[in-house]
Amino acid sequence: MATRHSRRTYAASGQCGLAIDNHMRITNTTATTPTTAGPTHRLTTLPTYVFAWLDELKAAARSRGAQLIDLGIGNPDQPTPPTVVDAIARAYADPRTHGYPPFRGTPTFLHAAARFMGRRFGVAIDPEHEVVCVSGGKEGIAHLVMAFTDEESIALVPDIHYPVHSRVAGLVGGRVHLLPLRRESGFLPDLEAIPESVARRARLLIVNYPHNPTGAIASLGFYESAVAFCSRYDIVLVSDLAYSEITFDGFVAPSVLEVSGAMNVAVEFHSLSKTFNMAGSRIGFAVGNSDVIEALYAVRTNMGYGTPAAIQEGAAFALDHAEELARPVARRYQERRDLVIEGFRSLGWEARPTPATMFIWLEVPKGFDSQGWSQHLIDRAGVVVTPGNAFGPGGEGYFRVSLVAAPNVIREAIARLRRSGIRFARS
Numbered sequence: 001m002a003t004r005h006s007r008r009t010y011a012a013s014g015q016c017g018l019a020i021d022n023h024m025r026i027t028n029t030t031a032t033t034p035t036t037a038g039p040t041h042r043l044t045t046l047p048t049y050v051f052a053w054l055d056e057l058k059a060a061a062r063s064r065g066a067q068l069i070d071l072g073i074g075n076p077d078q079p080t081p082p083t084v085v086d087a088i089a090r091a092y093a094d095p096r097t098h099g100y101p102p103f104r105g106t107p108t109f110l111h112a113a114a115r116f117m118g119r120r121f122g123v124a125i126d127p128e129h130e131v132v133c134v135s136g137g138k139e140g141i142a143h144l145v146m147a148f149t150d151e152e153s154i155a156l157v158p159d160i161h162y163p164v165h166s167r168v169a170g171l172v173g174g175r176v177h178l179l180p181l182r183r184e185s186g187f188l189p190d191l192e193a194i195p196e197s198v199a200r201r202a203r204l205l206i207v208n209y210p211h212n213p214t215g216a217i218a219s220l221g222f223y224e225s226a227v228a229f230c231s232r233y234d235i236v237l238v239s240d241l242a243y244s245e246i247t248f249d250g251f252v253a254p255s256v257l258e259v260s261g262a263m264n265v266a267v268e269f270h271s272l273s274k275t276f277n278m279a280g281s282r283i284g285f286a287v288g289n290s291d292v293i294e295a296l297y298a299v300r301t302n303m304g305y306g307t308p309a310a311i312q313e314g315a316a317f318a319l320d321h322a323e324e325l326a327r328p329v330a331r332r333y334q335e336r337r338d339l340v341i342e343g344f345r346s347l348g349w350e351a352r353p354t355p356a357t358m359f360i361w362l363e364v365p366k367g368f369d370s371q372g373w374s375q376h377l378i379d380r381a382g383v384v385v386t387p388g389n390a391f392g393p394g395g396e397g398y399f400r401v402s403l404v405a406a407p408n409v410i411r412e413a414i415a416r417l418r419r420s421g422i423r424f425a426r427s
Helices: 050-062 082-092 107-121 137-148 164-171 196-201 220-233 292-303 309-320 322-346 370-381 406-419
Strands: 132-133 155-159 175-179 200-205 238-239 266-271 283-286 359-362 398-402
Touching: 050 370, 082 309, 107 175, 107 309, 107 322, 132 137, 137 200, 137 238, 137 266, 137 283, 137 292, 137 322, 137 398, 155 164, 155 196, 164 175, 196 200, 196 220, 200 220, 220 238, 238 322, 238 359, 283 292, 292 370, 309 322, 322 406, 370 398, 370 406
Parallel strands: 155 175, 155 200, 200 238, 238 266
Antiparallel strands: 132 283, 266 283, 359 398
């Protein structure tokens, strides 16, 4: 990895092929009698997208007249703070914001991101070389994976993960090596268990703490180990820190960039979607090693223009007022977390309060797999949860509950489950 502040030029490239290690399921959806040119095998051999299956299940239930309570989606149910909306409106009233935005991001937004990193994590960031605006964390991570993955390389991804962490590698011809995450180890990967032959071919290690979907957290000690591992093998360390401000019970999420030497190997993604209820605005930023940022920037310039300038102005306001705006959001999710934990405990689950995120991760009862359990709850109680295998093979046997409903709706969901005779039975 090049030293901090050095610059490189990256050319765009296209690759093909897919191979996924550690038994991730592959489904071939190629039509048998295509009438037009079909999509590439990189697309058709991707693992089944369970979220699409769940959407079809919900649509079928609604067509039968079901009134669903949807605790499966991760979409915030609250509006963007009015002061942020006002900042966006003021900016859009200026015709100078109506053209294409700067590829890297507006100076206002980039400097606000750097100030946020300094205040929140004590990390000094160069806004000109170490930050780039992204149209949401999902898109940003996808572009970074594209920049560093090809047929000769491997991406290291936990076997329970947000889907974009693994799926883009397949779309561009790369290999994914899955790292086991288990409850008994705090849903943290054992980096030292990665085979030497795999580590030497790896280009990326993707981590996400606080973790979607399990709610697990990581300490600075874990990040120190990850930085050391990536430094040893010249791997880009990608930290998805989308839930840094949604924390409870006094826990404060660290940044990998607080670790000495992290700037030599790491890039971190921050999203405004959850912290500020700005999911529809599609805004976030990547921050870290300048060479990695430059590679991400190069992909983005080949793919599009970026988030509208007026949205960036509102996002800059949000970052500069994060302390006052984020606390009420976190308090709301904590109240909902406590209701969900209490409710599922009353139904027999050994539910544990998570210290972060907007999700609760629970075991599937005996006699069901993850998807069968999700379908059962829809059919019996009209309650939607996300099957754990939507997040990779390590999620089989679990389901995710999203804290995206008001307290009275959560109480009604638990009441529906109780009236339907839903109880936990250990497998």
